[in-house]
Amino acid sequence: MIRITILGSGNVSQHLIQAFSKSELVEIVQVFSRKPETLAHLLDSDKIVSDYSKLKETDLYIIAVSDNAIAEVSKQLPFENKLVVHTSGAAPIDTLDSKSRKGVFYPLQTFSKDKTVDFSVIPFCLEAENEADFSILETVAKSISNTVFAISSEQRKALHVAAVFVNNFTNHLYQIGQDICQEHQVPFEILKPLIQETADKINTLQPAEAQTGPAKRHDSNTIEAHLAYLNNENQRKIYNILTQSIQNNGKKL
Known part of the structure; x- marks a missing residue:
């Protein structure tokens, strides 16, 4: 004992x-x-x-x-x-x-x-x-x-930074999604099966393989429509940053 x-x-x-x-x-x-x-x-x-x-x-x-x-x-x-x-x-x-x-x-x-x-x-x-x-x-x-x-301490530092991205930042995005839903009287519950499926995918796929959406497809018309629809400047900035990050993924900078 x-x-x-x-x-x-x-x-x-x-x-x-x-x-x-x-x-x-x-x-x-x-x-x-x-x-x-x-x-x-x-x-x-x-x-x-x-x-x-x-x-x-x-x-x-x-x-x-x-x-x-x-x-x-x-x-x-x-x-x-x-x-x-x-x-x-x-x-x-x-x-x-x-x-x-x-x-x-x-x-x-x-x-x-x-x-x-x-x-x-x-x-x-x-x-x-x-x-x-x-x-x-x-x-x-x-x-x-x-x-x-x-x-090791150095490896744990990398893990902790990665954990902030996959947990803390992701949860903040859930909050933004909920805010948008509430602003337009849409039940946030409707998004929960999508959230669950997104999380479940990485049990069988690499994150890069699981990526979908207008940024991945380079669907500029949809992206521009989304940015025009968002009233919150902070939300627009986050949308832009994440869109660019997805589109730059795999490119040599």
Whole structure:
């Protein structure tokens, strides 16, 4: 049984708490939170601490806080030579304090407070300074997920940028689509099967092969009509940028 401490009470922390609570290989000893009440629905009160001096010694400390807070939280840990990891996609391993054995335990997924996720299909990107610590992280990750990768800080940086494009930016485009629908009293629900099919396609096709639409076809009349129809200048700019990007795809610049 690997004994762990989680530091943080946000979306990632709460989802990890729920996942580890079902694992037979991992025991959550404590969770650190400045606002203990945010975790009251997930843990017994005696497992929640808000004072670093009350932290117990465990096998692994998982820091699940904002990127800007990782360094400060790792400095506050009252131990040396303990395995300490963060869950960030963007922060390098060296963000952690040098008094610790450092690692990364990055679940590549989007987490929302009220949306349950299936951890068994979430890829975990792991990094450690030595094989023994990597083995611990691998055991912990495999206790809740079927997909685990050894990923360096540089590779993780590329993955995180790519994830912003395929997740954050894509979701923003959903919002723009919804705004356009609402402006013209059209149910956004009508677009949901299209959104689902678009996502499903990349399970069998490369994104370039799955690309369709007026930009791909160089249908200038439709493109001009769309731009003339859009009332929002920001929407027109985004439409133009994405159209040009699709049309330039594969071209040598």
